[in-house]
Amino acid sequence: MEFIINSDCFNKAISDVNKAVSLKTPFPILSGIKLTAHPDCLVLIGSNSDIIIEKVIPLTIDGGKVLEVIETGSVVLSAKYLSEIVKKLPNQIHLKVSDKQVVTLRTDEIMTSLNGFNSEEYPSLRQIDETNKIVISSNELIDMIKQTAFAVSKSETRPVLTGVNLSFNENHLTCVATNSHRLALRELAIDSDVSGSFIVPSTSLNELLKLIQNESGLIHLFVTESYMVFKSNTTSLFSRLIEGNYPNVSGLIPKDSKTIITLETKKLLMGIDRACLFASEWKNNNVNLEIVDGNKIKISSHSSEVGRIEEIQNVKAIDGEKELSISLDGNFLMDALKAVKEEEIKLSFGGSMRPVLLQPVGNSSYLHLISPVRSY
Amino acid sequence: MEFIINSDCFNKAISDVNKAVSLKTPFPILSGIKLTAHPDCLVLIGSNSDIIIEKVIPLTIDGGKVLEVIETGSVVLSAKYLSEIVKKLPNQIHLKVSDKQVVTLRTDEIMTSLNGFNSEEYPSLRQIDETNKIVISSNELIDMIKQTAFAVSKSETRPVLTGVNLSFNENHLTCVATNSHRLALRELAIDSDVSGSFIVPSTSLNELLKLIQNESGLIHLFVTESYMVFKSNTTSLFSRLIEGNYPNVSGLIPKDSKTIITLETKKLLMGIDRACLFASEWKNNNVNLEIVDGNKIKISSHSSEVGRIEEIQNVKAIDGEKELSISLDGNFLMDALKAVKEEEIKLSFGGSMRPVLLQPVGNSSYLHLISPVRSY
Numbered sequence: 001m002e003f004i005i006n007s008d009c010f011n012k013a014i015s016d017v018n019k020a021v022s023l024k025t026p027f028p029i030l031s032g033i034k035l036t037a038h039p040d041c042l043v044l045i046g047s048n049s050d051i052i053i054e055k056v057i058p059l060t061i062d063g064g065k066v067l068e069v070i071e072t073g074s075v076v077l078s079a080k081y082l083s084e085i086v087k088k089l090p091n092q093i094h095l096k097v098s099d100k101q102v103v104t105l106r107t108d109e110i111m112t113s114l115n116g117f118n119s120e121e122y123p124s125l126r127q128i129d130e131t132n133k134i135v136i137s138s139n140e141l142i143d144m145i146k147q148t149a150f151a152v153s154k155s156e157t158r159p160v161l162t163g164v165n166l167s168f169n170e171n172h173l174t175c176v177a178t179n180s181h182r183l184a185l186r187e188l189a190i191d192s193d194v195s196g197s198f199i200v201p202s203t204s205l206n207e208l209l210k211l212i213q214n215e216s217g218l219i220h221l222f223v224t225e226s227y228m229v230f231k232s233n234t235t236s237l238f239s240r241l242i243e244g245n246y247p248n249v250s251g252l253i254p255k256d257s258k259t260i261i262t263l264e265t266k267k268l269l270m271g272i273d274r275a276c277l278f279a280s281e282w283k284n285n286n287v288n289l290e291i292v293d294g295n296k297i298k299i300s301s302h303s304s305e306v307g308r309i310e311e312i313q314n315v316k317a318i319d320g321e322k323e324l325s326i327s328l329d330g331n332f333l334m335d336a337l338k339a340v341k342e343e344e345i346k347l348s349f350g351g352s353m354r355p356v357l358l359q360p361v362g363n364s365s366y367l368h369l370i371s372p373v374r375s376y
Numbered sequence: 377m378e379f380i381i382n383s384d385c386f387n388k389a390i391s392d393v394n395k396a397v398s399l400k401t402p403f404p405i406l407s408g409i410k411l412t413a414h415p416d417c418l419v420l421i422g423s424n425s426d427i428i429i430e431k432v433i434p435l436t437i438d439g440g441k442v443l444e445v446i447e448t449g450s451v452v453l454s455a456k457y458l459s460e461i462v463k464k465l466p467n468q469i470h471l472k473v474s475d476k477q478v479v480t481l482r483t484d485e486i487m488t489s490l491n492g493f494n495s496e497e498y499p500s501l502r503q504i505d506e507t508n509k510i511v512i513s514s515n516e517l518i519d520m521i522k523q524t525a526f527a528v529s530k531s532e533t534r535p536v537l538t539g540v541n542l543s544f545n546e547n548h549l550t551c552v553a554t555n556s557h558r559l560a561l562r563e564l565a566i567d568s569d570v571s572g573s574f575i576v577p578s579t580s581l582n583e584l585l586k587l588i589q590n591e592s593g594l595i596h597l598f599v600t601e602s603y604m605v606f607k608s609n610t611t612s613l614f615s616r617l618i619e620g621n622y623p624n625v626s627g628l629i630p631k632d633s634k635t636i637i638t639l640e641t642k643k644l645l646m647g648i649d650r651a652c653l654f655a656s657e658w659k660n661n662n663v664n665l666e667i668v669d670g671n672k673i674k675i676s677s678h679s680s681e682v683g684r685i686e687e688i689q690n691v692k693a694i695d696g697e698k699e700l701s702i703s704l705d706g707n708f709l710m711d712a713l714k715a716v717k718e719e720e721i722k723l724s725f726g727g728s729m730r731p732v733l734l735q736p737v738g739n740s741s742y743l744h745l746i747s748p749v750r751s752y
Contacts, residue, residue: 081653081682088650102683110650114683274464274486277457306457307478307490 001037001073002096005057006066007107010093011086013055014079016235017046019207020053021079029076029117035095036074036119042067045125046079051204052125052238053211075103076117085112126238128229134168134192134221138212138232141219144175145205147186147339147366152202153179163199165246168192168223176249177202182332183249184339186366199246200228204239211235253369254357257348259324261297262316262361265345269337271299271311276330278303286373287330294322301330316344326352326372336368377413377449378472381433382442383483386469387462389431390455392611393422395583396429397455405452405493411471412450412495418443421501422455427580428501428614429587451479452493461488502614504605510544510568510597514588514608517595520551521581523562523715523742528578529555539575541622544568544599552625553578554745558708559625560715562742574599575622580615587611629745630733633724635700637673638692638737641721645713647675647687652706654679662749663706670698677706692720702728702748712744 017033025031025048034045042057059067075097085105086093094106101116136144145164153161158180165176173188208230212219215232222229230237275287278301290298297315302308326349337345342360349356358368393409401407401424410421418433435443451473461481462469470482477492512520521540529537534556541552549564584606588595591608598605606613651663654677666674673691678684702725713721718736725732734744 078682084653085650085685088646088653109689110685110687112653112683112685115681270464274461277460277464277488305491306454307488309461309486309488311486313485 001035001075002070002094003037003042004068004070004092004094005042007086007089007091007093009057009061009066011083013042013044013057014083014086016211017044017053017055018079018083019046019210020048020051021046022048023080029121030123031079032076032117032122033079033082034074034076034119034122037069037072039069039072042069045122047123050201050240051207052236053207054125054236054238056234058234073097074119075101076119076122077103077114081114085114126227128222128231128236129224130222132194132196132223134173134190134194134223135218136173136188136190136221138215138217138219140188141230142209142212143341144186144188145209148175148177148184149202149205149209150335150339151177151179151182151184151368155179159242160199160244160246163201163242163246164205165197165199166228167197167246168194170195176246178247178249181329181371182336183252183369184336184366185249185253185368188365194223196223197246198223198228199242199244200239201242204237208237208239211237252355253367254348254350254355257320257350257357259291259318259320259322259349261291261318261347261349263297263313263345263347264316265337265340265343265360267313268299268345269334271313272330272333272337274311275299275301275309276334277301277309278306285330286327287333288325288327290325291318291322294318324349324352326356327374328356328370328372332370336370339366339368377411377451378446378470379413379418380444380446380468380470381418383462383465383467383469385433385437385442387459389418389420389433390459390462392587393420393429393431394455394459395422395586396424396427397422398424399456405497406499407455408452408493408498409455409458410450410452410495410498413445413448415445415448418445421498423499426577426616427583428612429583430501430612430614432610434610449473450495451477452495452498453479453490457490461490502603504598504607504612505600506598508570508572508599510549510566510570510599511594512549512564512566512597514591514593514595516564517606518585518588519717520562520564521585524551524553524560525578525581525585526711526715527553527555527558527560527744531555535618536575536620536622539577539618539622540581541573541575542604543573543622544570546571552622554623554625557705557747558712559628559745560712560742561625561629561745564741570599572599573622574604575618575620576604576615577618580613584613584615587613628731629743630724630726630731633696633726633733635667635694635696635698635725637667637694637700637723637725639673639689639721639723640692641713641716641719641736643689644675644721645710647689648706648709648713650687651675651677651685652710653677653685654682661706662703663709664701664703666701667694667698670694700725700728702732703750704732704746704748708746712746715742715744 036043044055089107097103103114103116105112167174173190175186177184220231288300292298296312298312300310340360344361346359355369355371412419420431465483473479479490479492481488543550549566551562553560596607664676668674672688674688676686716736720737722735731745731747
């Protein structure tokens with residue numbers, strides 16, 4: 001194998017696939033990146049037990065030549081050393097594999113040689129099964145992940161709750177994440193007849209977010225029983241799925257409420273942030289919300305040892321009962337508010353021990369649910 | 377005590393003195409910041425066993441009013457909570473101490489109360505002894521610290537080597553730092569008749585660097601047997617001194633050399649950085665320098681398991697013997713090169729086992745010395 005490549009372009013692709021590579025694998029070859037030079041492109045693959053990232057570098061990008069393949073072939077190189085060295089090399093890199101998998105990288109007067117692995121020992125990638133395909137714009141997919149993935153469970157006690165549930169049904173996609181104390185739900189109209197329910201690890205989705213963050217375009221989703229593929233023009237991410245049945249959450253969302261308060265999202269977020277000051281003093285990070293004077297909301301928290309903080313905010317509107325005092329986990333409330341892009345938010349309360357429903361005003365496609373905590 | 381203060385200004389001062397405060401002190405009051413309101417200013421003090429930082433906020437800054445003292449007095453508040461809460465408060469803060477050291481911070485509709493400590497329990501600050509005073513421009517002091525402090529010993533085996541030696545002698549200041557494998561020396565003409573040798577912990581100097589980074593003006597140094605004070609307009613840093621005798625290093629600096637090479641500082645730094653690629657594979661992080669073709673320098677390193685890297689750089693000039701092969705700790709070399717602001721650098725070699733002298737071209741006020749390592 002032999003090729004000449006633009007170092008910036010090579011560096012970017014290496015750093016993308018490197019996100020999947022773990023140094024702590026028992027198989028040395030899996031701590032490497034597989035490079036395959038085809039006549040018309042260079043393919044890079046990095047993997048761990050959860051995800052595989054594949055990146056394709058074409059011969060030209062935006063009309064500019066970035067790659068010249070002199071001889072096709074493949075090799076696996078240590079991800080750590082390859083990424084370190086390519087980061088520090090200027091201009092064009094001339095990479096060549098000699099006998100015994102020794103790889104030389106040459107640029108001007110700098111000559112590096114790295115010992116590679118035989119690429120035949122690297123596990124081969126599954127062929128993508130193109131039967132069940134869904135197309136989503138990358139912007140919508142990014143929003144969807146940001147609005148749900150944070151709410152998954154961090155504990156492995158119930159593995160299904162560590163993933164986001166994607167359920168497809170008649171041109172409709174519903175994404176749900178919950179840790180059983182809070183829940184995030186996002187709905188999306190899609191153009192596909194795929195149906196089925198899949199649980200994707202939140203870690204995979206967070207990696208996907210980093211990869212497609214700056215891409216605008218379409219993402220193709222391919223689903224099978226055991227894995228899901230997210231594919232853009234130049235990048236593919238294969239994720240394992242979590243086995244098991246996801247709980248049915250449709251019954252949890254309250255239909256009626258005693259009090260509905262409409263507030264400015266950012267102002268509320270800043271108030272809750274301040275009230276979380278004594279967070280480390282409290283196991284549940286309790287923040288208390290209370291209606292005062294019939295038309296204002298008091299946000300407060302206290303720690304008997306350190307002190308207390310309270311503030312009174314004007315609200316846009318209060319509908320229903322004007323009496324309310326409820327304690328919530330301030331961090332859960334902040335996470336949910338950060339996921340809201342809309343200027344105003346509606347909080348619906350069914351009573352001091354019933355879950356609070358958060359809905360952005362003017363957008364019915366997503367909602368958050370937070371269970372109250374006991375206050376002492 | 378009661379005052380009204382601009383929150384940005386208060387926040388900046390708190391974050392400066394907070395640099396000295398440690399959460400891990402056995403005395404709860406020392407994890408606090410002492411606030412003292414005088415008729416014409418507010419003084420903040422934070423301390424640990426090595427340093428004390430004192431910050432003065434005047435009534436006006438650049439003609440704008442930032443502070444109004446309503447009642448003088450003092451209190452000590454938890455540094456952690458005070459800094460957290462002030463960071464999140466907008467506009468003006470109205471601070472008031474009530475009975476029992478409960479402090480309220482009020483701004484618009486936000487009311488916080490923090491439990492304070494009685495300020496009488498806070499250790500009182502030494503009066504500055506103004507006998508031995510030196511004045512240095514903050515720019516020169518910043519340069520001096522950057523050019524020497526990195527070279528101190530990280531090990532406590534010989535405590536004196538963990539500090540920078542400042543020795544004053546007839547209008548002349550010499551700063552030296554060494555870990556016995558490398559040495560950094562900086563000289564400075566000063567206008568003072570103070571004489572004596574003092575060892576300042578490098579940690580104190582690094583804190584000082586952060587404090588005066590953006591200050592232009594004069595720094596007043598006051599020295600005594602046991603502590604040193606660095607004082608700018610609004611900030612004072614008191615540092616303990618390290619007891620003991622600093623080794624005399626004047627005999628270590630080689631007077632003659634077999635080979636002198638002149639190089640571009642940045643280009644050499646980038647080459648050494650690349651050659652450090654296999655750093656983690658080597659105990660001493662060996663980088664080899666070799667003269668090739670009588671007019672070029674080859675920088676190389678290798679790891680038998682991973683691979684090797686080498687590059688050949690053109691040099692500006694080689695004087696003396698044209699034969700040289702020497703191994704140095706690449707990280708020591710990088711640290712020294714990073715401290716050089718001049719475009720070109722002169723490396724003087726006395727033989728493969730003699731220390732290498734680094735001197736910036738066109739500036740004789742500082743130098744670096746690095747002992748070679750054995751190469752295998």
